[in-house]
Amino acid sequence: MPFKPFPLTKNQLETIAQTYETPFYIYDEKAIRSNAEKLKAAFSILPGFKEYYAVKGCPNPYILKILRDEDFGGDCSSLPEIFLCEKAGILGENVMFTSNETPAKEYVYANARGAILNLDDITHIDFVNEALKGFPELICFRYNPGPLKKGNAIIGNPEEAKYGLTRDQLFEAYAKAKKLGAKRFGLHTMVASNELGNDYFIETARILYELAVELKHKLDITLEFINMGGGIGIPYKPGEKSVDYEYIAKGIKKIYDQIIVPNFDTEIKFFMECSRVITGPYGWLVTRAIHEKHIYRDYIGVDATMADLMRPGMYGAYHHVSVAGKENVTDENGNFIDGSDSHVYDVVGSLCENCDKFAVQRKLPKIEVGDFVIVHDAGAHGRAMGFNYNGKLRCGELLLRSTNKIVQIRRKETYDDYFATLDFKGLATFSGAEPKEK
Amino acid sequence: MPFKPFPLTKNQLETIAQTYETPFYIYDEKAIRSNAEKLKAAFSILPGFKEYYAVKGCPNPYILKILRDEDFGGDCSSLPEIFLCEKAGILGENVMFTSNETPAKEYVYANARGAILNLDDITHIDFVNEALKGFPELICFRYNPGPLKKGNAIIGNPEEAKYGLTRDQLFEAYAKAKKLGAKRFGLHTMVASNELGNDYFIETARILYELAVELKHKLDITLEFINMGGGIGIPYKPGEKSVDYEYIAKGIKKIYDQIIVPNFDTEIKFFMECSRVITGPYGWLVTRAIHEKHIYRDYIGVDATMADLMRPGMYGAYHHVSVAGKENVTDENGNFIDGSDSHVYDVVGSLCENCDKFAVQRKLPKIEVGDFVIVHDAGAHGRAMGFNYNGKLRCGELLLRSTNKIVQIRRKETYDDYFATLDFKGLATFSGAEPKEK
Numbered sequence: 001m002p003f004k005p006f007p008l009t010k011n012q013l014e015t016i017a018q019t020y021e022t023p024f025y026i027y028d029e030k031a032i033r034s035n036a037e038k039l040k041a042a043f044s045i046l047p048g049f050k051e052y053y054a055v056k057g058c059p060n061p062y063i064l065k066i067l068r069d070e071d072f073g074g075d076c077s078s079l080p081e082i083f084l085c086e087k088a089g090i091l092g093e094n095v096m097f098t099s100n101e102t103p104a105k106e107y108v109y110a111n112a113r114g115a116i117l118n119l120d121d122i123t124h125i126d127f128v129n130e131a132l133k134g135f136p137e138l139i140c141f142r143y144n145p146g147p148l149k150k151g152n153a154i155i156g157n158p159e160e161a162k163y164g165l166t167r168d169q170l171f172e173a174y175a176k177a178k179k180l181g182a183k184r185f186g187l188h189t190m191v192a193s194n195e196l197g198n199d200y201f202i203e204t205a206r207i208l209y210e211l212a213v214e215l216k217h218k219l220d221i222t223l224e225f226i227n228m229g230g231g232i233g234i235p236y237k238p239g240e241k242s243v244d245y246e247y248i249a250k251g252i253k254k255i256y257d258q259i260i261v262p263n264f265d266t267e268i269k270f271f272m273e274c275s276r277v278i279t280g281p282y283g284w285l286v287t288r289a290i291h292e293k294h295i296y297r298d299y300i301g302v303d304a305t306m307a308d309l310m311r312p313g314m315y316g317a318y319h320h321v322s323v324a325g326k327e328n329v330t331d332e333n334g335n336f337i338d339g340s341d342s343h344v345y346d347v348v349g350s351l352c353e354n355c356d357k358f359a360v361q362r363k364l365p366k367i368e369v370g371d372f373v374i375v376h377d378a379g380a381h382g383r384a385m386g387f388n389y390n391g392k393l394r395c396g397e398l399l400l401r402s403t404n405k406i407v408q409i410r411r412k413e414t415y416d417d418y419f420a421t422l423d424f425k426g427l428a429t430f431s432g433a434e435p436k437e438k
Numbered sequence: 439m440p441f442k443p444f445p446l447t448k449n450q451l452e453t454i455a456q457t458y459e460t461p462f463y464i465y466d467e468k469a470i471r472s473n474a475e476k477l478k479a480a481f482s483i484l485p486g487f488k489e490y491y492a493v494k495g496c497p498n499p500y501i502l503k504i505l506r507d508e509d510f511g512g513d514c515s516s517l518p519e520i521f522l523c524e525k526a527g528i529l530g531e532n533v534m535f536t537s538n539e540t541p542a543k544e545y546v547y548a549n550a551r552g553a554i555l556n557l558d559d560i561t562h563i564d565f566v567n568e569a570l571k572g573f574p575e576l577i578c579f580r581y582n583p584g585p586l587k588k589g590n591a592i593i594g595n596p597e598e599a600k601y602g603l604t605r606d607q608l609f610e611a612y613a614k615a616k617k618l619g620a621k622r623f624g625l626h627t628m629v630a631s632n633e634l635g636n637d638y639f640i641e642t643a644r645i646l647y648e649l650a651v652e653l654k655h656k657l658d659i660t661l662e663f664i665n666m667g668g669g670i671g672i673p674y675k676p677g678e679k680s681v682d683y684e685y686i687a688k689g690i691k692k693i694y695d696q697i698i699v700p701n702f703d704t705e706i707k708f709f710m711e712c713s714r715v716i717t718g719p720y721g722w723l724v725t726r727a728i729h730e731k732h733i734y735r736d737y738i739g740v741d742a743t744m745a746d747l748m749r750p751g752m753y754g755a756y757h758h759v760s761v762a763g764k765e766n767v768t769d770e771n772g773n774f775i776d777g778s779d780s781h782v783y784d785v786v787g788s789l790c791e792n793c794d795k796f797a798v799q800r801k802l803p804k805i806e807v808g809d810f811v812i813v814h815d816a817g818a819h820g821r822a823m824g825f826n827y828n829g830k831l832r833c834g835e836l837l838l839r840s841t842n843k844i845v846q847i848r849r850k851e852t853y854d855d856y857f858a859t860l861d862f863k864g865l866a867t868f869s870g871a872e873p874k875e876k
Contacts, residue, residue, distance in 0.1 A: 056790055056828045061865055077790045080829030080856050087862050101729050101739030101788035121731045146734050159734040162786045162795070166733050291539050293559045295604050296584050296597040301539030310825075314752055348600045350539035352494055352515045357600070387748075387825035390494045391518030396859065410859045418518050420855055421834065421848045424525050427499055 002327035003238060003320065003334035004376045006284060007031070007400055010325035013286065013372050016398070016406055022372070023287040023304035024412070025383050025397040027058075029066055031282040032379075033402065036070040039278070042245035045253045048269030052096040054230050055081040057275025057380035058283065062399055062409035064088035067278070075230070075273035079106050082113060096227065096273060098142065098188065100163055104131035111136055118142055118188050118227070122169045125176050139177050140186030140227065143170055145207060158191050170211070174221050185221055186271075187211060190229025194276060198243050202251035204228055205270075209259040212268060225269035232277040236377050237318045238334035243277065276380040283379020285309050285395075287358075289371045298345050300367045305349030306356040307392035309378055310385040313355040321347055321358060324372035326365040341366045347373060351390050383410070388418060440765035441676060441758065441772035442814045444722060445469070445838055448763035451724065451810050454836070454844055460810070461725040461742035462850070463821050463835040465496075467504055469720040470817075471840065474508040477716070480683035483691045486707025490534040492668050493519040495713025495818035496721065500837055500847035502526035505716070513668070513711035517544050520551060534665065534711060536580065536626065538601055542569040554578055556626050556665070560607045563614050577615050578624030578665065581608055583645060596629045608649070612657050623659055624709075625649060628667025632714060636681050640689035642666055643708075647697040650706060663707035670715040674815050675756045676772030681715065714818040721817020723747050723833075725796075727809045736783050738805045743787030744794040745830035747816055748823040751793040759785055759796060762810035764803040779804045785811060789828050821848070826856060 007028045008016070016026075036051075043049040052073040055064065059081060064074060065088040073094035074085035085095050092114035099106060100120040104127065110117060111132050118140040119128065129135045144164030147157075158164075165173055174185060187208055192200055208226040215221045232243050252270065260268055285308060291301030311317035320334070329340035336342045343366050347359040358375055367373065386394040396412035445466045446454070454464075474489075481487040490511040493502065497519060502512060503526040511532035512523035523533050533553035537544060540558070545566050548555060555566060556578040567573045582602030585595075596602075603611055612623060625646055630638055646664040653659045670681050690708065698706055723746060729739030749755035758772070767778035774780045781804050785797040796813055805811065824832040834850035 054790075059829060061860065061862065065865055076829075077788070078829035080831075080853055083853070083857075084829070087865055089865075098790070099788060100790070101741075101786060103728060103741065103788075121729065121733075123729065123731060127729070144733055161792045162731070162737055162784060163792070164733070169733070290541060291559065291561065291565070293561060293600070295559075295582055295602070295607070299600055303539075303541065346600060348539060350515070350537060350541075352492075352536070352538070354599045354601070385825060385827045387823060389823045391497060391514075391516035391522070393518075394859075407864070409864075411861070413859060415518055415521070417855075417858055419521075420858070421832075421851060422499065423849070424499065426845070426847075427503055427525055428527065 002322065003330050003332055006322060006374055010372060013324050020398060020408065023285060023308055023395045025283055025285055025378060025395065026400055027063060027283040027379055028400050030402045032066055032279055033070060035282065036067065039245055042249040045249055046256065046270035047267035048225065050271050052271060052273045053278055054273050054275035055084060056384060058279045059084055059384055060397055060409055061087040063279060064090060079109055082110055082115060098273065107131045116140055116186065120163060122165055122173045125173060129180055135177065135180035135182055137182060138184040139182045140188050141165055141170060141173050143187060143189040145189065145191060164189065171218060174215060174219050178219065178221065184224050186225045186227055187223050188227040188229060190231055192231030194233035195231050196233040196235065196240060196243055198247045201228065201232065201248045202255065205252040206255045209255055213259060213263045216263060222264060222266060223268050225271050227271040227273060230272065230274040232274050234277055234280045234377055236320065280377050280380035283382060285375040285378040285382060287373050289367050289369050289373055292369055298343065300345045300347045302347060302349060302373050304395065305351045305392050306353060307351060307386050307389060308395045309375060309382050311381060312358050313353065319358060319378065320376040321362060321364060322374045322376065323365050323367055324374060329365045336363060351392060391418065393418060440760065441768050441770055444760060444812055448810060451762050458834065458836060458846065461723060461746055461833045463721055463723055463816060463833065464838055465501060465721045465817055466838050468840045470504055470717055471508060473716065473720065474505065477683055480687040483687055484694065484708035485705035486663065488709050490709060490711045491716055492711050492713035493522060494822060496717045497522055497822055498835055498847055499525040501717060502528060517547055520548055520553060536711065545569045549574055554624065556580055558601060560603055560611045563611060567618055573615065573618035573620055575620060576622040577620045578626050579603055579608060579611050581625060581627040583627065583629060602627065609656060612653055612659050616659065622662050624663045624665055625661055626665040626667060628669055630669030632671035633669050634671040634673065634678060634681055636685045639666065639670065639686045640693065643690040644693045647693055651697060651701045654701060660702060660704060661706050663709050665709040665711065668710065668712040670712050672715055672718045672815055674758065718815050718818035721820060723813040723816040723820060725811050727805050727807050727811055730807055736781060738783050738785045740785060740787060740811050742833065743789045743830050744791060745789060745824050745827060746833045747813060747820050749819060750796050751791065757796065757816065758814040759800060759802060760812050760814065761803050761805055762812060767803045774801060789830060829856065831856060
């Protein structure tokens with residue numbers, strides 16, 4: 001049993017690569033659905049539970065369609081993200097529009113589509129009221145607990161984060177919204193990113209439930225939902241442990257029973273906006289070793305680059321790397337099995353940036369040119385964050401259907417895509433042939 | 439005199455914004471040319487001086503065309519970059535192909551175009567020989583001095599960098615290349631990025647000149663050129679000083695006279711591959727304040743995001759920020775003038791990432807919604823590094839011609855661009871209207 005699963009054998013990859021050249025992303029529908037079912041089963045003890053998948057994690061409508069089939073909504077923060085949801089059939093209040101520094105036209109569009117507007121600042125009340133020529137009946141506010149809540153490495157400390165309203169502003173905002181005609185209310189916060197501590201989420205829910213009671217007593221407002229945001233992490237590294245859905249759900253339910261049940265006649269729904277934990281472990285970047293280099297260190301050059309997957313280069317983030325057909329050199333904890341032929345490599349892309357490294361000084365089985373090198377946990381914040389630096393084209397996406405069929409759900413970029421925003425007509429151009437696709 | 443110049447007044451920006459909505463990049467042709475002239479004047483004391491502009495810094499063919507008019511070549515590391523050079527009329531040996539982990543087809547294309555191949559590894563000799571079915575007559579190798587040379591913050595230490603050949607490999611490589619039929623040789627290194635120490639570059643040249651002598655004595659190879667790479671920095675922050683072209687050129691010339699002149703009958707040309715110092719200070723990201731927010735800190739939300747300019751979010755890099763019409767609140771050192779109305783802001787974009795901040799806790803004049811907020815030193819590694827995370831569209835580019843005419847040299851992205859790689863046909867789609875441009 002390898003440390004991290006990958007659903008295809010080396011032979012299957014060879015067959016796929018005959019049609020779809022590496023690099024490509026591949027997602028596993030069956031695994032995504034099975035994880036969604038587990039999440040729903042655990043959280044179904046909370047009234048009106050709904051997960052709004054944060055579209056930015058994997059903005060592919062075919063993935064969103066799978067999640068919609070699992071009754072997930074979509075958390076959007078831009079117009080194109082709302083549009084992707086619509087293409088996948090995620091409509092109306094199944095769209096949570098959690099944006100910040102939002103242009104007026106985006107509020108107008110989101111509102112026209114019936115999305116839930118989740119406002120990031122108190123000044124957005126007037127801004128929205130003016131943009132929409134009237135205030136929506138349903139409104140949510142994002143709370144920033146500031147120094148009350150300790151942050152984590154990626155998102156920083158809440159009091160240094162640009163998001164949300166302070167506690168005082170929150171009460172002022174609900175009162176003002178009520179006066180402007182709002183009748184249905186939600187409350188949101190999000191203060192973590194890639195957090196693996198189960199209790200962190202339970203404590204976040206407690207903050208929101210306590211505020212719900214205070215809002216009732218001070219303003220006679222009964223929240224329709226609280227939205228805990230996202231931030232549930234995944235164990236990228238050996239030795240890290242997945243969060244426990246059941247533990248978190250039960251912990252939150254206990255607080256709900258203590259705080260909400262005695263204070264309200266009606267139920268308060270529980271929403272979240274995760275993406276990493278929903279698709280992260282079920283997507284992989286598949287790339288091929290094309291060069292081997294030995295200087296002060298040993299390098300494997302692959303045909304993907306940081307343009308395809310930014311996290312290692314951008315954050316120094318760890319992604320597990322495996323080699324197709326050589327999975328069994330490690331045990332289920334990622335440790336090399338005695339006698340296996342292990343080497344220490346930097347696995348690098350071709351970008352003219354030294355941080356373009358998928359793995360740094362990593363113990364791996366011996367890699368030959370031509371081997372498939374698989375980067376794990378790339379199903380969220382992977383293809384989504386790609387760029388075109390150095391003239392690099394971003395790769396495509398495949399989906400392994402539950403039927404075991406492979407379908408392409410995003411083609412790779414072409415030179416024409418890269419040049420799309422340029423008009424060469426203003427140049428006295430060289431008349432040579434244009435570069436051809438492979 | 440403001441701390442950092444911007445070539446347009448607030449009124450001029452208002453006029454431009456009527457045609458080209460913010461955010462946009464704008465480049466100053468006159469300033470780019472004037473800087474290019476200064477560089478050439480200083481380095482003309484070195485035989486055969488040529489600057490190969492590193493295309494990745496600003497991959498716009500209209501900018502490249504200006505540089506070509508100034509007799510610059512292009513340093514490319516991907517096929518689309520070569521193509522952009524060709525569109526700008528930078529052809530043949532005016533293209534330096536400094537790539538790494540290169541796919542075979544890119545060597546084939548670069549060679550067919552007559553570009554100089556600069557090989558990153560000893561194994562690329564056989565790789566190129568096979569890909570081209572023969573070895574090129576002109577070849578360059580990239581040297582990695584390893585622990586001999588101290589690195590800097592961005593590029594790291596050379597012995598941890600993926601680039602280049604070791605010293606031993608270098609001699610082996612030239613011998614092998616010669617045997618394969620190469621007749622003209624170059625030597626390259628690049629071990630800095632955004633370095634402001636003048637002597638750093640002089641010392642780099644010394645390493646290359648000393649190697650040139652050794653290559654002559656050991657292998658009877660006379661280099662045609664040395665290529666010092668790029669890495670000359672710019673003073674992003676108040677208090678930092680520009681490098682001194684004349685000091686560097688004179689320092690290198692002195693070493694040339696000491697080391698090269700007594701050992702060679704012929705001249706060895708001097709090349710470099712800068713981009714930051716060439717266009718960096720002469721390009722700006724122009725954005726508009728659209729929101730003002732006061733929570734634990736004071737925030738100005740602008741209509742550009744990290745998708746338009748990554749450096750602050752990605753590296754925590756400092757970029758000077760000014761406000762159109764309010765330039766005179768600071769002196770030429772960037773210090774606020776007594777009595778000016780200064781505030782401390784975080785200037786942020788709308789990305790759902792807390793690192794989407796152009797300025798953090800920055801002393802700025804009081805900003806009103808609607809003000810133009812100008813991000814300086816964005817003329818290299820700016821638009822080039824943009825991404826589409828969160829469904830954000832990358833902005834366009836304008837050029838202020840030497841004639842004072844404004845021309846658009848790249849249109850901003852549209853929703854169609856964003857969706858270009860998706861085929862919605864496989865989805866049972868919602869039949870609503872598609873989002874419209876503004």
